[in-house]
Amino acid sequence: MRVEELGIEGVFTFTPQTFADERGVFGTAYQEDVFVAALGRPLFPVAQVSTTRSRRGVVRGVHFTTMPGSMAKYVYCARGRAMDFAVDIRPGSPTFGRAEPVELSAESMVGLYLPVGMGHLFVSLEDDTTLVYLMSAGYVPDKERAVHPLDPELALPIPADLDLVMSERDRVAPTLREARDQGILPDYAACRAAAHRVVRT
8 A cells, every 4th residue: 555645744645556357346445554654653533434425516625623623534435536635724734725636536445534623625526426434523513614615715726627516505615714814723733732632542
């Protein structure tokens, strides 16, 4: 399995070797020993596993959870293809406002690790694209927030040939600057401290 840390501290991709024959394809989306070697600790205790199925053009995000209680995520694609974005929305971070795009697909089986406090968005590139999320905390509606996916300050390279489909929540979400001014973004130092607590005991 190939491991790469992206341009935002703590954001990693994990690309497995796949094996194809007349029956289909086999691959491993997550390996604990590889994860430990890369991050120096095991994956968080999984509190929730969620699945999304989306048609082409669907945009979900930029979503995040407020502190305390923000979650880490491990995401992979079980069907179809998606352009996935890790977005650093943590004030105080040296890469605040930066986004890292990663294509996730059922064919590649790439896994994406997002540390505590990271913003997350994906856009579906094919019908019936299915993403699976392993999360370190359960869903708490009052802690769920969003930043507008088309915020010019973020300038996310969402493919231009898509007819975008967004929820009302995402269409009316604040920009990154507005969310920072509202004080709802997760603080970088607090996220780093929480990340060290999100481990298996």
